[in-house]
Amino acid sequence: MKLNWKDCWSLKKQNHLLVKLTISILLMGLAFRLFVFKSEEFTAPSDLETSASADVDRAEVVTEEAKAGAEAEAKQPVVSTVDDDVSEYEDQNQMPQNELEDQNGMPIKEKCNLFIGDWVPNPSGPVYTNATCPLIEGHQNCMRNGRPDSGYLYWRWKPRDCELTQFDPENFLDMMRNKTWALIGDSISRNHVQSFLCILSTVEQAVEVYHDEEYRSKRWHFPSYNFTVSAIWSPFLAKAAIFEDYNGVSTSEVELHLDKLDKKWTEQFPNLDYMIISTGKWFLKSSIYYENDTVVGCHYCPKRNLTELGFDFAYGKTLRSVLDFIATSKHKGSIFFRTATPDHFEHGDWHNGTCEKTDPFKEGEIELNYLTKILRDIELAEFEKASAKAAENGVNLKLLDFTSLSLLRPDGHPGPYREFQPFAKDKNARVQKDCLHWCLPGPIDAWNDLIMEMIVNR
Ligand SMILES: *[C@@H]1O[C@H](CO)[C@@H](O)[C@H](O)[C@H]1NC(C)=O
Ligand SMILES: *[C@@H]1O[C@H](CO)[C@@H](O)[C@H](O)[C@H]1NC(C)=O
Ligand SMILES: *[C@@H]1O[C@H](CO)[C@@H](O)[C@H](O)[C@H]1NC(C)=O
Ligand SMILES: *[C@@H]1O[C@H](CO)[C@@H](O)[C@H](O)[C@H]1NC(C)=O
Ligand SMILES: *[C@@H]1O[C@H](CO)[C@@H](O)[C@H](O)[C@H]1NC(C)=O
Numbered sequence: 001m002k003l004n005w006k007d008c009w010s011l012k013k014q015n016h017l018l019v020k021l022t023i024s025i026l027l028m029g030l031a032f033r034l035f036v037f038k039s040e041e042f043t044a045p046s047d048l049e050t051s052a053s054a055d056v057d058r059a060e061v062v063t064e065e066a067k068a069g070a071e072a073e074a075k076q077p078v079v080s081t082v083d084d085d086v087s088e089y090e091d092q093n094q095m096p097q098n099e100l101e102d103q104n105g106m107p108i109k110e111k112c113n114l115f116i117g118d119w120v121p122n123p124s125g126p127v128y129t130n131a132t133c134p135l136i137e138g139h140q141n142c143m144r145n146g147r148p149d150s151g152y153l154y155w156r157w158k159p160r161d162c163e164l165t166q167f168d169p170e171n172f173l174d175m176m177r178n179k180t181w182a183l184i185g186d187s188i189s190r191n192h193v194q195s196f197l198c199i200l201s202t203v204e205q206a207v208e209v210y211h212d213e214e215y216r217s218k219r220w221h222f223p224s225y226n227f228t229v230s231a232i233w234s235p236f237l238a239k240a241a242i243f244e245d246y247n248g249v250s251t252s253e254v255e256l257h258l259d260k261l262d263k264k265w266t267e268q269f270p271n272l273d274y275m276i277i278s279t280g281k282w283f284l285k286s287s288i289y290y291e292n293d294t295v296v297g298c299h300y301c302p303k304r305n306l307t308e309l310g311f312d313f314a315y316g317k318t319l320r321s322v323l324d325f326i327a328t329s330k331h332k333g334s335i336f337f338r339t340a341t342p343d344h345f346e347h348g349d350w351h352n353g354t355c356e357k358t359d360p361f362k363e364g365e366i367e368l369n370y371l372t373k374i375l376r377d378i379e380l381a382e383f384e385k386a387s388a389k390a391a392e393n394g395v396n397l398k399l400l401d402f403t404s405l406s407l408l409r410p411d412g413h414p415g416p417y418r419e420f421q422p423f424a425k426d427k428n429a430r431v432q433k434d435c436l437h438w439c440l441p442g443p444i445d446a447w448n449d450l451i452m453e454m455i456v457n458r
């Protein structure tokens with residue numbers, strides 16, 4: 001395995017990260033040697049998850065990157081607090097709050113960073129349930145699956161310096177007559193689209209009008225409002241060949257083209273009024289990198305004689321072209337770029353980790369793990385560059401910095417309740433726990449309150 005880390009890191013003077021990253025790569029190698037991956041389902045495949053039959057007796061579900069990440073995290077101290085990162089970006093997405101007056105006597109609004117705050121009790125609870133929303137994917141349907149505690153449902157997000165209005169689906173649908181939305185990205189994006197649709201479906205039931213062969217990209221329509229919502233499956237946002245067979249067995253590394261965007265979203269881009277774009281964890285997978293259709297290197301490809309470029313290299317390069325495409329597009333709609341969300345695996349990883357907390361953390365009580373931090377730092381840096389360019393071109397590009405507020409919700413994941421009644425037959429059953437995706441209803445519902453705030457009150 002040839003690691004050429006010097007090239008990739010020397011410019012950044014981040015030697016501490018270099019050590020941690022190297023350890024993570026080595027652990028990823030270990031993970032790969034131990035497991036063969038195959039996906040566990042067909043009709044509703046979960047992209048970040050891949051079920052792995054260990055060569056012996058256990059059938060376990062792991063994600064190579066989450067696994068490696070969690071393993072490395074367990075061994076590594078975190079590198080910095082979330083607040084440190086957030087404070088650098090306090091100027092972004094500032095929201096109006098208290099009315100003041102400018103020198104002309106016109107009301108101006110005090111700025112409030114919507115993404116810094118705490119979760120506070122919300123006795124009224126979620127606006128939908130497993131019984132009222134038929135669109136919740138099985139693995140995220142914690143209520144139906146028998147999750148015994150319900151405290152995680154009774155919190156709302158409170159930005160430190162202002163109040164957040166609850167998403168008003170009726171008002172929202174009214175504003176969205178004849179409009180189209182798309183949520184573009186991986187399974188966290190799909191998790192979000194379900195939350196979005198479930199809230200809107202309290203007013204009118206969404207009608208599914210399209211799905212691709214694998215049920216990964218979908219489209220829904222709200223007939224009375226002629227409002228269209230799409231989930232566009234594009235886990236890398238760039239052109240990628242993913243070698244998973246019918247059962248999801250990965251037979252080769254991902255072939256990722258760092259200089260070509262995924263047409264799945266770029267072709268629809270001009271016709272969309274609103275977009276939420278995100279990516280993240282898929283970049284941690286074993287990949288061969290291409291530029292100009294020529295192999296330029298790889299990330300974790302020990303069997304190949306290629307230069308290790310590091311996932312951070314690919315992530316930065318891809319986000320640069322994604323955001324550049326957007327910033328120079330002359331698009332007249334609203335485009336949101338969402339940051340990566342953290343997982344909360346403790347005492348292990350995808351095959352043996354847990355998330356048993358039933359309450360949120362308070363601001364400052366938990367720090368971001370180093371892999372998510374690397375992803376987020378790249379996102380923030382690339383977004384900052386792109387947003388200046390977008391402003392020059394009159395493109396409405398905004399950041400949804402959901403990393404920190406999501407980090408405070410270790411209680412919001414399905415854990416063992418990704419399966420239906422996991423302990424019905426055996427209360428000590430060994431079951432796969434999902435500490436990455438979010439229960440529905442759950443904390444991810446608050447994302448919509450924030451988006452609404454940014455659309456209505458900007
Ligand atoms: C919803 O979940 C409850 C348990 O919380 C269960 O009794 C009920 O059958 C579920 N309903 C549907 C439609 O899944
Ligand atoms: C929606 O589109 C229809 C048909 O083009 C048009 O008649 C209607 O006025 C539009 N409504 C809004 C709110 O733009
Ligand atoms: C629905 O909205 C689309 C734009 O998204 C518009 O082209 C179409 O005319 C609208 N249809 C009706 C019946 O209003
Ligand atoms: C891309 O590759 C083609 C041939 O495959 C070559 O002609 C061209 O110069 C290359 N472009 C760049 C920018 O490297
Ligand atoms: C790996 O590539 C280098 C440079 O391209 C070459 O010198 C070396 O012989 C290769 N090693 C193997 C084992 O193929």
Ligand SMILES: *[C@@H]1O[C@H](CO)[C@@H](O)[C@H](O)[C@H]1NC(C)=O
Nearest residue numbers: 071346347348349351352353
């Ligand atoms: C979880 O698995 C990893 C690697 O397979 C191992 O290093 C770790 O000790 C395990 N943790 C627990 C709590 O069993």
